[in-house]
Amino acid sequence: MKKMFLKLVLLCLCFWRLDGVFGIDHFEPVSVFEGDSVSLNSGLTEIKDDDEIQWRFEYENTLIAEINVTAARITVYDDVLDGRFKDRMKLDNQTGSLTITHTSTEHVGEYKLLSNRIRRNFKLNVYKVKLVSVMEGDSASLNSDTKIKDYDAIQWMFEKTLIAEISKQGGRITVYDDDLDGRFRDRLKLDNQTGSLTITNTTTEDTGRYEVTYLSRSVFYFRLNVYARLPVPVISRNCSSSSSSCSLVCSSMVNVSHVTLSWYAGMSVLSSISVCDLSISLSLPLEVEYQDKNTYSCVLNNPISNQTTHLDISTLCRHTCADSVHCCGPTEAVIRLVLSALVGVATVIILVYDIRSRRAERDQAHIHTSESIEI
Structure with missing residues (x-):
């Protein structure tokens, strides 16, 4: 019995040591919204002359990028895995950190940094964002494609500010349209069956990311783009x-x-x-x-x-x-027309001034002549 206990202790210590040395089952969580960029930080301040760094993706432990200082080589393998990383990866030649641009749900998974000095694991989660685009002045509907349950509570957020909520049990629907300097005043409508949000008479200020959370922990993200109406070229x-x-x-x-x-x-x-x-x-x-x-x-x-x-x-x-x-x-043509009009107005003003000046001179001369006769 004692021997079995010692074996279990040694086995646990063995796994603990492997976990501590090699980072087994220890992944740093990283989250990003679909379409945004994400940086997986190597933790290094600089790369040394003998460094070799590899980045691998979970699918068949695929090599996606590497730095070999001795060979003076920096390589990104963006054509692997059906090209899901094509033109989206950047390696920092000072630290070895990996940046993925224009992320999508295809990039969700485990990433491993392997080098002769450090090993790090990352678990990347990409939140899917539903894109909604409207013209300025139109209404925008942010539809979560779900139904409210009897015990549900729904909250809508914009720029980390609560703008609307529904409490099904309390029978309460509330819109906080005076927040954010009143930009949503009298323009928010909530569907009490689905929890969907409608923004009426949209402006370009409404552009941004919206988040709706259900009590059941379902979270939906929306990216609303409001485009101004275009002038005629x-x-x-x-x-x-x-x-x-x-x-x-x-x-x-x-x-x-x-x-x-x-x-x-x-x-x-x-x-x-x-x-x-x-x-x-x-x-x-x-x-x-x-x-x-x-x-x-x-x-x-x-x-x-x-x-x-x-x-x-x-x-x-x-x-x-x-x-x-x-x-x-x-x-x-309009400029020339305006200039012509200004010249015409100036000419009239000069003529009027000249006529009035001559009339004033005649009147003054007449006054002097009358004074002379009286003397």
């Missing part, structure tokens, strides 16, 4: 160009996020320019021949909408730039 003649062909420019003043301005010939893209989260004037040039019979259009678009202006070559390219206002685009 303007096509004008580029009179500053010295080209012998018809030089045009498509422009748009945008104060919206994730937009692309493009020239099309029929259904084919000729050129494009994109910006993210900027207030900027976009412009895109195009050279066409005067007798060109192709159909051209300029398109401003974001992920869910677009605005299109079609090019009328016969109107914009019919006159040369020497033909004054006919060569110019709408913006320059």
Whole structure:
């Protein structure tokens, strides 16, 4: 009996030692939202000259990245495992830490860092996020695709702030629309059957991540993107160009996020320019021949909408730039019209002032003449 007890103690000590030395069954939990980047920190402050570092993924202990200082080699194997890591891995050449960008649920699992100095294990969990996109002013429905149970309590969070909740047992539905400086005031609606949240009259400030938690510990995440309505792009003649062909420019003043301005010939893209989260004037040039019979259009678009202006070559390219206002685009024509109006107003003011000055001089001369006669 005593021998059996000693064997059990030794066995436990053996497993404890293996666990302590090799990190068996000890994984550091790391959580990230789908689409975000995650860094698995090696814990090293610097890599030494004789270091060899390997990163492996749980599926068949697959080698996904390594650093060999002696061979001066840094390699990421992003084509393995059906390319799930392709163009998504970055190795820090100073510390050996691994960063995975644009994460998805395919990246969930166990990661092992193996080196001649350190071993670390990570358990990565990627929370799935449901994407909802709407135009500014429209309503957005965040639907959890579930039903409320009789004992359920549901809480909706935005930017870690409670904005709405349901207590089924208490028969209470509450929206906290005065929080966050009242940005949601009178715009939140809760479905008492499913717990789904609807945001009416959306604005770009509503963009962000939402989280709903059920008492049953079910958690759902949503990413709401609210896109501002797009202006119509303007096509004008580029009179500053010295080209012998018809030089045009498509422009748009945008104060919206994730937009692309493009020239099309029929259904084919000729050129494009994109910006993210900027207030900027976009412009895109195009050279066409005067007798060109192709159909051209300029398109401003974001992920869910677009605005299109079609090019009328016969109107914009019919006159040369020497033909004054006919060569110019709408913006320059308006400027010239305003300047002409200002010149006209200034001329009238000068004429009125001149007439009044002459009249005042005549009146003054008449007064002097009358005084002389009286004397």
